[in-house]
Amino acid sequence: MTQVADERSLDLLFRQARTHSGWTDRPVPESLLRQAWDLARMGPTSVNCQPVRIVFVRSPAAKERLKPALAPGNLDKTMAAPVTAIIADDGAFFEKLPSLFPHADARAWFVNNAALAASTAHRNSTLQGAYFLLALRAVGLDCGPMSGFDQAKVDAEFFPGGVVKSNFLINIGYGDPATLHPRGPRLDFDEACRIE
Amino acid sequence: MTQVADERSLDLLFRQARTHSGWTDRPVPESLLRQAWDLARMGPTSVNCQPVRIVFVRSPAAKERLKPALAPGNLDKTMAAPVTAIIADDGAFFEKLPSLFPHADARAWFVNNAALAASTAHRNSTLQGAYFLLALRAVGLDCGPMSGFDQAKVDAEFFPGGVVKSNFLINIGYGDPATLHPRGPRLDFDEACRIE
Numbered sequence: 001m002t003q004v005a006d007e008r009s010l011d012l013l014f015r016q017a018r019t020h021s022g023w024t025d026r027p028v029p030e031s032l033l034r035q036a037w038d039l040a041r042m043g044p045t046s047v048n049c050q051p052v053r054i055v056f057v058r059s060p061a062a063k064e065r066l067k068p069a070l071a072p073g074n075l076d077k078t079m080a081a082p083v084t085a086i087i088a089d090d091g092a093f094f095e096k097l098p099s100l101f102p103h104a105d106a107r108a109w110f111v112n113n114a115a116l117a118a119s120t121a122h123r124n125s126t127l128q129g130a131y132f133l134l135a136l137r138a139v140g141l142d143c144g145p146m147s148g149f150d151q152a153k154v155d156a157e158f159f160p161g162g163v164v165k166s167n168f169l170i171n172i173g174y175g176d177p178a179t180l181h182p183r184g185p186r187l188d189f190d191e192a193c194r195i196e
Numbered sequence: 197m198t199q200v201a202d203e204r205s206l207d208l209l210f211r212q213a214r215t216h217s218g219w220t221d222r223p224v225p226e227s228l229l230r231q232a233w234d235l236a237r238m239g240p241t242s243v244n245c246q247p248v249r250i251v252f253v254r255s256p257a258a259k260e261r262l263k264p265a266l267a268p269g270n271l272d273k274t275m276a277a278p279v280t281a282i283i284a285d286d287g288a289f290f291e292k293l294p295s296l297f298p299h300a301d302a303r304a305w306f307v308n309n310a311a312l313a314a315s316t317a318h319r320n321s322t323l324q325g326a327y328f329l330l331a332l333r334a335v336g337l338d339c340g341p342m343s344g345f346d347q348a349k350v351d352a353e354f355f356p357g358g359v360v361k362s363n364f365l366i367n368i369g370y371g372d373p374a375t376l377h378p379r380g381p382r383l384d385f386d387e388a389c390r391i392e
Contacts, residue, residue: 002336130326
């Protein structure tokens with residue numbers, strides 16, 4: 001018989017989950033970040049390349065380093081969040097392919113093709129960022145993803161060297177439901193999809 | 197009390213799910229594609245922009261139109277899959293923002309900034325593609341995602357006009373577990389993440 005996910009879990013991951021901007025002061029245990037990683041890392045990537053790199057900005061000192069890069073609308077909620085994850089692309093991901101994908105010389109496909117390496121790093125780190133966001137929800141955490149920040153400033157501060165590039169941010173914590181606004185509308189199947 | 201997802205559902209979405217290349221002949225009902233969309237569309241996107249567009253390539257005639265664009269290694273499995281989803285970025289997504297995000301004139305942020313519009317379309321369609329992949333698994337389907345294809349050929353055939361651009365493909369069906377190879381290794385938390 002075909003297995004399907006249970007309804008309560010789908011509510012938690014998709015239907016009732018909301019993007020949060022207001023946070024309770026309940027702390028985020030490191031163990032939950034690790035549990036979420038252990039789920040998210042199982043999601044598929046091209047030739048198993050797994051290019052995502054994540055910095056969890058948690059200490060007040062690290063938050064201060066992130067602060068100058070934040071767009072004004074993202075400043076207060078990000079400084080207040082217990083943890084902010086920087087989801088980033090490792091442009092040198094292919095150096096790990098001999099162990100991650102030993103079936104072929106996949107490193108060779110990327111090492112001399114900078115455009116393919118960059119697009120593969122970016123697409124797959126974004127996929128992994130989405131897996132991770134849903135995994136954070138699966139372990140009971142709330143998320144506030146955002147892309148409004150100065151990528152060059154974040155990279156200079158957290159990824160000096162130019163190989164790893166920031167992609168998007170996720171505030172992580174336990175959201176305060178009293179701060180939520182009504183949910184925005186979603187596109188119907190027939191507005192976004194077609195069958196041929 | 198904090199809600200967490202049940203273990204069986206997490207096995208289905210993450211831990212036991214595999215990328216499939218061999219398919220049984222069990223058909224994929226349209227109702228399941230619609231159920232998966234109704235889950236995936238709830239996932240977060242920047243300013244609720246929802247730029248993903250999906251073409252489900254199902255008929256033999258449509259599969260023949262896709263065929264010339266496929267990389268050799270992706271040809272047979274894609275032609276054999278009951279359905280192949282083309283996950284695409286709508287470069288004109290911002291035209292829907294007045295209804296999707298009525299709180300501000302978000303359309304104005306993108307309409308004269310082609311670079312921001314393109315990067316937002318691509319990042320968010322990729323996030324939505326990942327949500328959709330996990331949602332397909334949640335309704336009991338198996339997936340085979342891939343990026344090895346000629347994007348220009350797919351765009352010319354399925355998205356003439358230059359506004360919508362193909363991003364990646366997902367073969368969809370009921371996988372034949374007998375065709376699976378052992379799962380590739382995954383990066384440990386400390387190889388991909390750090391806490392600051």
